[in-house]
Amino acid sequence: MQDQPILVIGSTGKTGQRIAKTLAELGFSVRHGSRNAAIPFDWDRPETWAAALDGVSSAYVSYFPDLAFPGASETIEALTKVAAGAGVRRLVLLSGRGETHAQNCENIVKACGLDYSLVRASWFAQNFSEGYLRDPVLQGMVALPAAHVSEPFVDVDDIAGVAVAALTDERHSGQLYEVTGPRLLSFDEAAAALSTAIGRPVRYIPITFDQFHASMTEIGGSLIADVFTCVCREVLDGRNESLGDGVQRALGREPRDFADFCRAAAASGAWSEAA
Numbered sequence: 001m002q003d004q005p006i007l008v009i010g011s012t013g014k015t016g017q018r019i020a021k022t023l024a025e026l027g028f029s030v031r032h033g034s035r036n037a038a039i040p041f042d043w044d045r046p047e048t049w050a051a052a053l054d055g056v057s058s059a060y061v062s063y064f065p066d067l068a069f070p071g072a073s074e075t076i077e078a079l080t081k082v083a084a085g086a087g088v089r090r091l092v093l094l095s096g097r098g099e100t101h102a103q104n105c106e107n108i109v110k111a112c113g114l115d116y117s118l119v120r121a122s123w124f125a126q127n128f129s130e131g132y133l134r135d136p137v138l139q140g141m142v143a144l145p146a147a148h149v150s151e152p153f154v155d156v157d158d159i160a161g162v163a164v165a166a167l168t169d170e171r172h173s174g175q176l177y178e179v180t181g182p183r184l185l186s187f188d189e190a191a192a193a194l195s196t197a198i199g200r201p202v203r204y205i206p207i208t209f210d211q212f213h214a215s216m217t218e219i220g221g222s223l224i225a226d227v228f229t230c231v232c233r234e235v236l237d238g239r240n241e242s243l244g245d246g247v248q249r250a251l252g253r254e255p256r257d258f259a260d261f262c263r264a265a266a267a268s269g270a271w272s273e274a275a
């Protein structure tokens, strides 16, 4: 077991918190990458990066808010340079499946000279339980510009499992893992699985990209609306209607099915109003 800490950037987020917890349970020393950590890490304050990366063996990189935001690729490139200067040996980048900007960032990490693994994820199942779709699920109506496209929703626990393997075992070096669930579901089918697990009706409402943009503008302003509408136009055009084998290749087991995720999340109280 190595003594050097592993940095988890985004350690309070959906993927990072699971990764940090699992690494600690396995006995690894974890450095939390958060604006509120003992050694703070802030994407908007590059002067925080060197201290956060100092002395770490490997680092998990989940970018906030999204690799499609303007300036993200320059920021990732700058981070790789600070990581190399700090003596970090390996970077594990969380990327998005079918997203042009995310794949530009993958290429930057591949070319940076450090060991790397790329974890290219499909839609998180936990978007419905921990992310921005939780409130709509509670209200019984999930409106998205997904028409009748299918998506292989991936459980964030599986993403975390792959990232932990990549951070701790050099056999994963140089690998690109496309992590998806084991099954394609339409958003209608996803809503039906959520309904069954929660015991209340949840409907999927197909909307236009313009309607999505307008609702995102209300929630987060025009930049957020522009970027996420652009991402949705890419990933919901049918390009991701296939299964990846990243969980199987990295962990030697099948990924968790969306219906199992729904049952477990409901049992843990994910959709009780106060969660």
Ligand SMILES: NC(=O)c1ccc[n+]([C@@H]2O[C@H](COP(=O)([O-])OP(=O)(O)OC[C@H]3O[C@@H](n4cnc5c(N)ncnc54)[C@H](OP(=O)(O)O)[C@@H]3O)[C@@H](O)[C@H]2O)c1
Binding pocket: 009, 010, 011, 012, 013, 014, 015, 016, 033, 034, 035, 036, 041, 042, 043, 044, 062, 063, 064, 065, 066, 067, 068, 094, 095, 096, 097, 121, 122, 123, 124, 127, 131
């Ligand atoms: N959702 C999906 O379906 C999906 C699919 C594929 C890829 N992705 C990618 O997943 C990534 C997000 O990962 P996630 O869902 O695990 O995270 P998340 O749940 O969105 O959590 C956000 C994390 O970002 C941190 N953060 C926010 N502002 C920050 C800043 N200025 N500097 C440093 N850290 C900051 C927060 O930490 P503190 O507040 O503690 O600082 C928190 O740990 C994005 O890059 C997205 O593109 C998402």
